[in-house]
Amino acid sequence: MALLSIRELHKSYGGAPVLSGVSLDLRAGEVHALMGENGAGKSTLIRILAGVTVADRVEARLDGASLGLGTPAEADRAGFRFVHQELNIVPALSVAENIFLGHPMPRRFGAAVDWKRLNARAAEALARFGVRHIDPRAKAGRLGVGDRMLIRLASMLVGGASPARLFVLDEPTAALTHAESDRLFRVIDELARGGAAILYVSHRIDEVMALASRVTVLRDGKVALSAPTAETSRAALIRAMTGREIAEGHPPRLATPRPSVVCRLEDLSSGRLSGLRFDLRAGEVLGVVGLDNAGQSDLLRLLLGEGAPAGGRAEVAGRSLPRSPAEAWRRGIAYVPRERRKEGLMSGRTITANTVLPHLSRLSRHGLARPRREAAEARRVAERLRLRFQHLSQPVRTLSGGNQQKVVLGRATLATPRLLLLEEPTRGVDVGARQDIYAALRGLAAEGCAIVLASTDLPEVLGLADRILILRDGRQAAIVGAAGLDPSSLLALIYGDEEPVPAS
Structure with missing residues (x-):
């Protein structure tokens, strides 16, 4: 029998159906993947499970007994824990306070917060993911995106109104390094072996095939496929998500880079960056990789006009670096930030x-x-x-x-920019949209746009880049050609386990 059974789930907004007759069974001890294109209804389903959104109609049963899904408190009492894709961190609070946000904090004599116990329990939750570099007393707002995700993951392991029975994780690896993702997978396996049900939402097919026992695909608010993972395939999942055949991989280069140099750095240093030296030609794609906070964001922001060089020389299209993002946009330097809601959108x-x-x-x-x-x-x-x-x-x-x-x-x-700066451009984007994005980037490069692509998706970097810049602690470790490399080899170069062969 299913731990949680959802039948005939319906939800509409303004007369437009978002979920239509969705049914889903989540079993104890099993990882169940939920997939679908952007806008297929996955986020709405998660919000209904969390009690944040109320369904128009649904029959929900927990251990065979009728279950209300009207409020977050009901979801918490049912033992549901959530890690949402968008990171809800309170920057002014400490790491420990964020981990216990929404949960009872340990107290002394029933009144004052027991800060020693609070910090110790937060450290224990982080240690489940092998994380010991985050100080529970530090302000959460000072941490990078990957560390903020680790805070939210640790939060699902601390107490609630009832023991945790269902964990819902929405794109949890989007902001994590490969090592952090591996630790997360080990914790998920441990939770499942302990009897919990896991609903794992991801666009990454490789993760789903390796991690999940069953998979359900939504398309246009309806169940397009639900089957054991062992009985399906990558092609079947893509077809169920998109309703069409899509060839995976990266589109071929449409033209070779041109001789003209768009961006030139000569022993540039600025802030934590140092020793940057490369020429970027028109139509060339330069991948930028490294461990978390190795300087990828710093480089893109410097080219965008945030900050100024402390040493060396830098030119973009024959002129000095822009002095502000506004000047950068006027000069044809465009930017896609890593955190779309915080930095990229006017939500209202x-x-x-x-x-x-x-x-x-x-x-x-x-x-x-x-x-x-x-x-x-x-x-x-x-x-x-x-x-x-x-x-x-x-x-x-x-x-x-x-x-x-x-x-x-x-x-x-x-408008075709002269220089396009991309940071995690396909984070949280489905397989069909990725192909559209990749095709658009190939088209821009063919028109002479120079592209700097900072991404933790190594196959993405290898599939799109002509050369790859490897950063370590803000320093340029090497520039290598992408041809002939695979993700394992590139990861070894990032960690310094192999000697790079310089690109021509």
């Missing part, structure tokens, strides 16, 4: 407003806005990237996370 504004924001001067006439032209440009981008939306005037916050990412990418590529 429309899809159109978010798409055309840095292009308003070009789209206006004599300083006056041209709403029809703005909407036409936004629609062109939406169609090219297969954006799922109801109308262009809807607030961007109503889109799924992956579709929000497409808006950010569409804004950056609306």
